[in-house]
Amino acid sequence: MNVSDIAAVGSAIASLVAIAAAGWVAASKRRVHGTGRQRFTGATLDAQGISFRLERLSTELDDARVQVKLLQDEIDANCALQPAETGARSSTAG
């Protein structure tokens, strides 16, 4: 073997080592984080979950608004009654 053969064989082996290292890292990353498609599916499911929760919160907010409206009506009715009662009491006292 002369210098050129040694250089060629050595560099070929070294490049294989480098490629194998990169492949190993890529495979490990894929195993840990999942493939791009899996991450996309996971993100889609997350988005769907958030959308569902938002919808539920919106419904709860509507219910709360209705209850507030009922309470407000009740308060208004009480306020309308109170001046009449107060007037009656004051005329009795007079």
Next chain:
Amino acid sequence: MLEKLVTWFVFSVVLALVPLAATFLFQASRPAANVDLAKLLAEGELLLIAASLCAAATADLFTSSGSRWRIGKVLAGGATVVILLFSAIYYASVATSRADHVALEALIVYRTSLVLFGSAVLASGACAFLSKA
């Protein structure tokens, strides 16, 4: 990741080959040109490009942030340094032989240069990939 690899390929590999391509074109455009790619590459310039590719990729890898995948980075970086050394030593051998007017087999230098350059591209690509991992 893909963006990094494409940027590396265009700006490190393709642009590094432009001087050789220009030389080839100038030689080919001469009247009665006797163009021989093997003869052009047998000068050893491809070995210099391979060495500089390896050096840049190794620097990029060893200065990259992130301490994950250290074993992979050390393996790829070490292999790239080995290719750098082979390219540098072989270029020194070729250049010294030429300076001393020692006849070299152009075809062997051409083939070895191609193998070293191909290995350098693969190993540097692995380093560029790992520097973003």
